Amino acid sequence: MLKTLTPEIRTVHTVEALRRIVRGWKRDGLTVGLVPTMGALHDGHLSLVRAALRTMDRVIVSIFVNPTQFDNPADLGTYPRTEDEDARLLAEAGTHLLYAPTVDEMYPPGFATRISAGGVAEGLCGAHRPGHFDGVATVVCKLFLQSQADAAFFGEKDFQQVHVVRRMATDLDIPIRVVACPTRREADGLAMSSRNRRLTGAGDRDRAGVLPAALTDAARQIAAGRPVGTVLAATRARLLQAGFADIEYLELRRDADLAPLSEQGRQPARLLAAGRVGAVRLIDNVPVGGLDDRPAQD
Structure with missing residues (x-):
């Protein structure tokens, strides 16, 4: 009886390894797309991967539960983590690379710089989650610079976040296109999350x-x-x-x-x-x- 093999995905955990792979792709003239996530993937995330695969030659998905965007430590502690299942789903979707840095890799000892997000970050979620969008802007800025991606794909469920990320990339002159994709929903209409x-x-x-x-x-x-x-x-x-x-x-x-x-x-x-x-x-x-x-x- 033949055993069905589960596809595997190439995974890196350091900025150095990520940049080495991306440099090779860029030398070959390939375009690079990035889908930033915090893991616990569902079809909403996978729809972003599919959107990226339609327009980009290579697609990176990052998984990093970012501690600096949680205003409630209990919320950080209970955030679901399903690394093995996430890797399987990404492999089946055809993702070219999984970037899964550790907290120390993203925020090494002595890390002392943080983006202060204003404007579109004010009000709505920004008013109820102090510091949340500062953390989002900081980690996404790092992911953009680490990956050197040509385009990044986000879901419109987090509509204010899309605005914050676009504003940040524009204000800091980061040469990346931020693509907003429609919200994926369950059968009863609930936004996938x-x-x-x-x-x-x-x-x-x-x-x-x-x-x-x-x-x-x-x-x-x-x-x-x-x-x-x-x-x-x-x-x-x-x-x-x-x-x-x-x-x-x-x-x-x-x-x-x-x-x-x-x-x-x-x-x-x-x-x-x-x-x-x-x-x-x-x-x-x-x-x-x-x-x-x-x-x-x-």
Whole structure:
């Protein structure tokens, strides 16, 4: 009986090894794509890999649970880590290289420099997670410079993060293209997230599924001309009634720069929300006005 072999992926753990491989690719004239992750991979992450593979000659996926972006040490401690399964999924997807640095490799002894993210990092998640986007901007900047990638791929579920990363790359003159890919969703609409596996309390998963439905309904009402304040108040009440422990924010923002909006007008807008089901923090967003009909990346 033949044994099915599990594909393996080339893995490096140091900046030196990563740069040596990338230099070889660049000498051959190949383009390089980067998909930064914190592991615990799901199909949302793999959709980014597939998007990168369609346009890049070589694709690197980084896995690094970045301690500097966690404002809550308990959240860092409970973040899921599934290294072997992640490597298997990436190999099956056709990823060319897995970069998995240690904390000491990313932040060696004496490390003392940190990016201070302002502008689009303020408000929304930035207001509720002090220092979070400083940590994101710092680690992503390092990953961009370490990999020398031509393009990096991020999911729109973390919509504010995409804006922060783009602003950081522009402000620091890093020659990389930041590509935002549509949010991948479960059958009930819940945005795919590594945190979803922590929805283990009785009824938590059903309660979480109310978030995308409520946001979609609210976006349609706002696009139809209903007053934004009225719609947001009703949506907040709907989520709390469904069993959300709290709603950190529920806001309408301009799509291009996250400026707050009191009405949609004719400009592309985005409805963004964050709340907790049990101990699990969920975020999501939907476009307003011409709901997003792009096919999910796969």
